[in-house]
Amino acid sequence: MGSSVYLDYNSTTPIDPEVIDAMMPFWHEKWANPSSAHGFGNQVRRAVDRAREQVAALIGAEEPSEIIFTSGATESNNTVVQDTLSYSDKSTTLITSPTEHAAIMGPAQQLENKGGSVHWLAVDKNGSPDLNSFDDALNRANNPLISLMWANNETGVINPIPKLAERAVEKGALFHTDAVQMTGKLPFRIKDLPIQLLSLSGHKIYGPKGIGALYVRRGTRVAPHLVGGHQERARRAGTENVPAIIGFGKACELAASSMDADATRINRLRDQLEHDILISCKGAVLQAADAERLPNTSNISFDRLDGEAILFMLDDQQIYVSTGSACESGSLEASHVLKAMGVESRHLNGSIRFSLGKQTTEDDVNRLIAVLPPIIDRCRELAPHIDTDA
Ligand SMILES: Cc1ncc(COP(=O)(O)O)c(C=O)c1O
Known part of the structure; x- marks a missing residue:
C-alpha cells in the first residue's frame, strides 16, 4: 500500500500472510479432489474438515457439521431466502428490514416480485428494527422466516439480535442473521443463542475472497442452493474451493486469537x-x-x-x-x-x-x-x- x-x-480486508502460507500447499502439492476415495483425496478431505472446525470454533457452533462452505455471504444469504422457504409452507412470510445489505434486499425483492410474502419492518433512527413493528409482524405471520443483520456494514450499528431471536423463537419463527460484519470483530457463541441460520464471509476477516459459509443449526432444513453433487453432505453441490476453504479456516483461527x-x-x-x-x-x-x-x-x-x-x-x-x-x-x-x-x-x-x-x-x-x-x-x-x- x-x-x-x-x-x-x-x-x-488484506489477506493475512499466515493465511496465504496455510493456503499455498493446496495449490501445488495437495491438489487432490477431497471427494476422491484414495489416500491423496483423503488428506485434502481431512484439511477441509479441519477448516470446518476452525470456522465452527470462531462462532461457537456446537458441531463443525453445522458449517456449509459457500462462495461467500451473498450465496449464503440467497440460500436462506430462496431455499429455506421452499421447504416451508407456501404461505410463509419473510420478515426483514430496509437496512439490510443488498445480498438480502435483492433476494427479498425478487421473492416479493414473484408474489411471495415479505414484511418490511419499520426501523428506528439508528436503523435497528422497531420492536413494536417486530412483535406485530411476528403476531401476524405464520411460522415466518426472519432475516436481520447483526451489524450494519454502513453504520456499524449492532442490532439486538439475541433479544430479537429470543422473541422470534417463542413464536415458532426461523431466525437467520447476516453476521458478516460482526464476525471477527466482537465475540459470540451461536450455540447459546436461538438462531438457526447465520451467514459468514472470508474476505472481511483477512481471509480470501470468494469463500464464506452458512451456519445451519442441527435439525434445521434448508434446501441446497446448488444441486448436482453430494458435496457438503449434499447441501451445496460442486467441487470445493479447497485453497480458499483452508485460508478461511486459518483466518477464523487467527481472528479468534486476536x-x-x-x-x-x-x-x-x-x-x-x-x-x-x-x-x-x-x-x-x-x-x-x-x-x-x-x-x-x-x-x-x-x-x-x-x-x-x-x-x-x-x-x-x-x-x-x-x-x-x-x-x-x-x-x-x-x-x-x-x-x-x-x-x-x-x-x-x-x-x-x-x-x-x-x-x-x-x-x-x-x-x-x-x-x-x-x-x-x-x-x-x-x-x-x-x-x-x-
Ligand atoms: C453485511 C454484509 N452482508 C453480505 C455481504 C456480501 O458478502 P460476500 O462479499 O462474501 O458475498 C457483505 C459484503 O459487503 C456485507 O457487508
Whole structure:
C-alpha cells in the first residue's frame, strides 16, 4: 500500500500472510479432489474438515457439521431466502428490514416480485428494527422466516439480535442473521443463542475472497442452493474451493486469537478519528451516534456536501474510504440505509464511511485529520451557494 491510507475494511480486508502460507500447499502439492476415495483425496478431505472446525470454533457452533462452505455471504444469504422457504409452507412470510445489505434486499425483492410474502419492518433512527413493528409482524405471520443483520456494514450499528431471536423463537419463527460484519470483530457463541441460520464471509476477516459459509443449526432444513453433487453432505453441490476453504479456516483461527486485543486498539483509534473529525470539520455529523456500534466503523455526514466529491479528493491523497456501501458507490443514489433511518436530506449525500482494521495506525488517522478539514473547506468553496449555518 506504500504511503496510502486504507480506511475501507468493511468493504474488504488484506489477506493475512499466515493465511496465504496455510493456503499455498493446496495449490501445488495437495491438489487432490477431497471427494476422491484414495489416500491423496483423503488428506485434502481431512484439511477441509479441519477448516470446518476452525470456522465452527470462531462462532461457537456446537458441531463443525453445522458449517456449509459457500462462495461467500451473498450465496449464503440467497440460500436462506430462496431455499429455506421452499421447504416451508407456501404461505410463509419473510420478515426483514430496509437496512439490510443488498445480498438480502435483492433476494427479498425478487421473492416479493414473484408474489411471495415479505414484511418490511419499520426501523428506528439508528436503523435497528422497531420492536413494536417486530412483535406485530411476528403476531401476524405464520411460522415466518426472519432475516436481520447483526451489524450494519454502513453504520456499524449492532442490532439486538439475541433479544430479537429470543422473541422470534417463542413464536415458532426461523431466525437467520447476516453476521458478516460482526464476525471477527466482537465475540459470540451461536450455540447459546436461538438462531438457526447465520451467514459468514472470508474476505472481511483477512481471509480470501470468494469463500464464506452458512451456519445451519442441527435439525434445521434448508434446501441446497446448488444441486448436482453430494458435496457438503449434499447441501451445496460442486467441487470445493479447497485453497480458499483452508485460508478461511486459518483466518477464523487467527481472528479468534486476536479479536479482543484488536477490538480494543481499533476502537481507541476510531474514537480518536471521530473526535478529531467532529471538531475540525465544519458541518460534520456522526450517524447513529448514540447506538451500540462496531469498534471499527464511523459513518460521518458532511452537511450539504457531496460524498463522492469528498471521496475523490481523499483518493487524490491516496486515502481510501467509502460512501455508503461499496456496492452502491459509483451510483449517485443516496444510501438506502441512511434513507431508512430518516436522515435529513442535507446529510444524505455527503456521508462517508470510515472503517478501520488491523493495519490501521495512529499515523493513518493523523494523516486523514491533516488533509480532511481543508478538503471539506474546498468542497464548500466549490459549492458556494450552500449556507453552512442554515
Ligand atoms: C453485511 C454484509 N452482508 C453480505 C455481504 C456480501 O458478502 P460476500 O462479499 O462474501 O458475498 C457483505 C459484503 O459487503 C456485507 O457487508
